[in-house]
Amino acid sequence: MNLPKLFEPSLRHRAHEIGLEFQGREFRFDELNRRSNRIARRLLAEGLVPGDRVAVYLKNCVELIEIFLATVKAGFIFTPINILYREGEIEHIFADADPRVIFAHRESDEILAPLVSMRIARHPQLRHWRVEELIGNEAEEAKEAKEAKEIPSSQITSDTVAALVYTSGTTGRPKGAMLTHGNFVANAESLIAAWRMTTDDRLLLPLPLFHVHGLGNGLHTWLALGFQTRLLERFDKETFIEQLLDFKPTVFFGVPTMYVRLLETPPEIARRIGQSMRLFVSGSAPLPAAILEQFRGLFGHVILERYGMSETLMNLSNPYDGERRPGSVGYPLPGVSACICDPASERLLGDNEVGEVLVKGANVFSGYWRNPDATRESFTKEGDKDGTKAGDKEGGREGYFRTGDVGVRSSDGYYTLQGRLRELIISGGFNIYPREVEEFVMKLPGVAAAAVVGTADPVKGEVPVIFIVADPQSPPDMAAIEAACRKGLASFKVPKRFLLIDELPRNAMGKVQKNLLADRLRSQ
Numbered sequence: 405m406n407l408p409k410l411f412e413p414s415l416r417h418r419a420h421e422i423g424l425e426f427q428g429r430e431f432r433f434d435e436l437n438r439r440s441n442r443i444a445r446r447l448l449a450e451g452l453v454p455g456d457r458v459a460v461y462l463k464n465c466v467e468l469i470e471i472f473l474a475t476v477k478a479g480f481i482f483t484p485i486n487i488l489y490r491e492g493e494i495e496h497i498f499a500d501a502d503p504r505v506i507f508a509h510r511e512s513d514e515i516l517a518p519l520v521s522m523r524i525a526r527h528p529q530l531r532h533w534r535v536e537e538l539i540g541n542e543a544e545e546a547k548e549a550k551e552a553k554e555i556p557s558s559q560i561t562s563d564t565v566a567a568l569v570y571t572s573g574t575t576g577r578p579k580g581a582m583l584t585h586g587n588f589v590a591n592a593e594s595l596i597a598a599w600r601m602t603t604d605d606r607l608l609l610p611l612p613l614f615h616v617h618g619l620g621n622g623l624h625t626w627l628a629l630g631f632q633t634r635l636l637e638r639f640d641k642e643t644f645i646e647q648l649l650d651f652k653p654t655v656f657f658g659v660p661t662m663y664v665r666l667l668e669t670p671p672e673i674a675r676r677i678g679q680s681m682r683l684f685v686s687g688s689a690p691l692p693a694a695i696l697e698q699f700r701g702l703f704g705h706v707i708l709e710r711y712g713m714s715e716t717l718m719n720l721s722n723p724y725d726g727e728r729r730p731g732s733v734g735y736p737l738p739g740v741s742a743c744i745c746d747p748a749s750e751r752l753l754g755d756n757e758v759g760e761v762l763v764k765g766a767n768v769f770s771g772y773w774r775n776p777d778a779t780r781e782s783f784t785k786e787g788d789k790d791g792t793k794a795g796d797k798e799g800g801r802e803g804y805f806r807t808g809d810v811g812v813r814s815s816d817g818y819y820t821l822q823g824r825l826r827e828l829i830i831s832g833g834f835n836i837y838p839r840e841v842e843e844f845v846m847k848l849p850g851v852a853a854a855a856v857v858g859t860a861d862p863v864k865g866e867v868p869v870i871f872i873v874a875d876p877q878s879p880p881d882m883a884a885i886e887a888a889c890r891k892g893l894a895s896f897k898v899p900k901r902f903l904l905i906d907e908l909p910r911n912a913m914g915k916v917q918k919n920l921l922a923d924r925l926r927s928q
């Protein structure tokens with residue numbers, strides 16, 4: 405199975421139905437199909453061959469969707485670049501991915517043009533195309549509607565790489581995760597089944613499509629089922645409530661920062677929105693339990709929290725039917741195996757033991773682009789004969805992927821994440837998991853957000869420091885917060901410094917960039 409086959413029921417059999425809304429315009433599935441075919445033919449005429457990378461540096465727009473469809477139909481590799489990235493980050497991806505074509509808006513020329521010019525000097529085959537150039541005239545549209553040429557996809561298998569998605573780079577240089585057609589198909593089919601998605605759903609999609617959350621969850625489930633979707637250029641807290649009221653979606657995929665903004669909704673409007681909604685989903689960053697409870701009281705819905713990564717798409721999810729446990733990311737999704745292991749020995753751990761989360765399934769990527777060492781290190785080695793290790797074969801799909809996330813499984817099978825392995829603070833021989841401390845402090849009066857990082861200490865090796873964002877309505881009493889920590893936490897978990905900060909640094913998906921907080925501590 406490949407992505408063109410997955411999307412065929414919508415693009416061909418629902419051809420004349422309205423599938424997409426964007427900025428007041430409606431698009432039928434046959435329009436998207438035809439326009440993407442035109443882009444694919446243009447790329448083929450330029451001499452691109454299957455496996456060539458097609459990069460996009462685009463905010464959400466219809467053209468981004470059409471370029472994506474064109475690349476997967478023709479066997480090229482879709483390479484999205486975070487629109488918030490600047491010169492150094494973009495240059496790294498250009499050098500690593502070596503794209504043949506880069507699509508962007510004209511407004512990005514100030515950033516991109518110098519970088520592309522330098523690269524063309526060394527690689528003359530590179531093309532820089534503005535999406536404004538893709539807009540055809542009426543005569544071209546009529547001719548293409550008559551010809552209705554399709555792009556052959558018979559050579560594309562489930563193992564063909566569909567996208568090169570670069571990791572967020574919060575702890576170092578971004579690496580390109582090679583996601584195959586099979587990865588994306590497995591992810592879409594798993595979510596459709598687990599979250600009871602149907603052709604009757606309506607999706608409001610403000611998530612950036614350069615990230616797997618918007619691309620793999622939003623775009624692919626929509627194209628697979630053919631329900632109606634309204635795409636937004638971005639999440640705008642000033643107009644988002646109007647969008648919810650006007651479009652009346654049944655499904656919304658968001659990140660925790662979006663849900664925090666939605667808590668500002670007047671109660672009577674929140675109830676109206678909740679009446680037409682079927683499912684709110686949160687991911688890409690931990691959802692504080694306090695936010696889930698406040699949202700339940702306001703909208704009448706329990707947010708479904710799930711867990712995924714750029715390298716694996718979606719791994720775990722709270723159940724659609726059953727308890728959506730605050731602070732937990734639920735059970736493995738259909739087709740996914742998960743376990744908790746000792747990060748050093750890869751020894752399997754039991755229930756209620758803290759260790760690294762390992763996953764395995766058709767959703768797991770094929771490896772890091774041009775980086776076999778990183779790929780090899782990311783998968784478990786061959787398991788020993790008595791089965792006490794998680795892996796079964798070295799590298800590739802056969803082993804378990806080491807997520808780098810610390811977690812614990814309850815006796816009834818729910819997984820709870822406790823932070824990144826690299827964020828683990830070892831203070832005087834004791835392990836401190838930052839999320840435990842953050843969750844505790846987040847429940848205290850006057851705290852809008854919190855992040856814990858470790859800093860060097862001559863006696864204990866490391867000690868925790870907490871950054872706190874004040875609730876603008878009721879600023880926190882820092883002395884009272886410290887006293888509460890001393891009363892409610894083990895002594896070694898109590899932060900040694902309590903620092904107020906205007907806002908936490910976050911990436912495009914709302915994940916806190918703790919490396920920047922650590923840099924701030926080191927510079928002081």
